[in-house]
Amino acid sequence: MKSFTRRGFYAAVVIILTATLYFPVSRVKADSDKHEIEAFLNEMFKDRAEALIYPHMNSIDKYYLPEKVSQVALQHERLRAEYVNTWAEKRALKLVSSEVNIRIIRQNIVNDKAQISLVQSHKVGYMYINKVMSEHVFGVGTRHFLTLKKSGKTWKIAKEWYLDPLDEDPGKISDGFVGATSAARAKPELADGTSYKRKRAVNYANKYAGAAWGAGNKHRYNKKYLDYTGKGGDCTNFASQVIGDPEEGGGLNMAGGWRYYPSSGGTRTWVQTDAFSNFLTRSGYGRLIAKGDYHHIVTPSQKYPEGAISQLQAGDLIGYILRNNDTDHFSVVVGFDDYGYPLVNSHTADRYRVPFDLGWDRNTKYQLFHIKD
Known part of the structure; x- marks a missing residue:
């Protein structure tokens, strides 16, 4: 033993x-x-x-x-x-x-x-x-x-x-400096309008700006919506959410083909850049202030003595055209720095209060959309 x-x-x-x-x-x-x-x-x-x-x-x-x-x-x-x-x-x-x-x-x-x-x-x-x-x-x-x-x-x-x-x-990179002109026009105080909740839209854009430093919601997108990053990009989906989300966003009523369905996701007009760009003006929800390259939108003109860029307000949108006159990207204007430079948020890639033209070049054309209150 x-x-x-x-x-x-x-x-x-x-x-x-x-x-x-x-x-x-x-x-x-x-x-x-x-x-x-x-x-x-x-x-x-x-x-x-x-x-x-x-x-x-x-x-x-x-x-x-x-x-x-x-x-x-x-x-x-x-x-x-x-x-x-x-x-x-x-x-x-x-x-x-x-x-x-x-x-x-x-x-x-x-x-x-x-x-x-x-x-x-x-x-x-x-x-x-x-x-x-x-x-x-x-x-x-x-x-x-x-x-x-x-x-x-x-x-x-x-x-x-x-x-x-x-x-x-x-x-x-385009030469020139926009701060001096855009700062010349006082910006209206951010407030919610009758049809467009502008202040709420900006808060939404800041909360759900994703992985960017400064964003809220623990750097996560809004789980109510599908993420289209792997399906061509999420920038337009995000812009649509900002102006259209009924609970936290701008609250514009879904109309025509511009809709989001919880069961299936966004329609083409909701998620696709060109379709969304056309919808903004056709629907009457948006007004195209100007369209052109950097110099065109910042240079003073008879119509816009401080440059077309000076007409933007927080809660407005900017479309970016790279080639063939097709819109390739959307960002949301969320404010201005102390010298009047427009700052934007977007998805794909995620941005938080980034100067609007940083990441673009002299061949880029900009569509400046004012969302009507």
């Missing part, structure tokens, strides 16, 4: 040691990789944010592999910083702060490779050059899909994709 017990004891020890050698070790390694990756991502996004305002881009080179696909991702970040800083220079601004928060959605780690999806909320501050004004801040939100590889003892970016609201050619 004693000898059996001793053999049983030794066998149990062997089993325990074997389990310790195989199962916990693999778990420990997986946990270690997870923590390493989280630390890497937080440090990398922090350094990329700082590189936006201190564009000495060598500071982020260390996060990328020498392979072509990885270097393409690095080049995108360099051009992004160049674009934003060139835009700021042309608008007599200076970027003064840049901070990010990330939320990792999922990680799939296999050996020395990791597939990551995450959401970034980015806060950017700017000030006007030679103007005594406080810092203005805006937010953008982006959804990132990354492949990381371990190189030696550190992780590196093998490839990355995200829909970037600031992805434009820095050599194609």
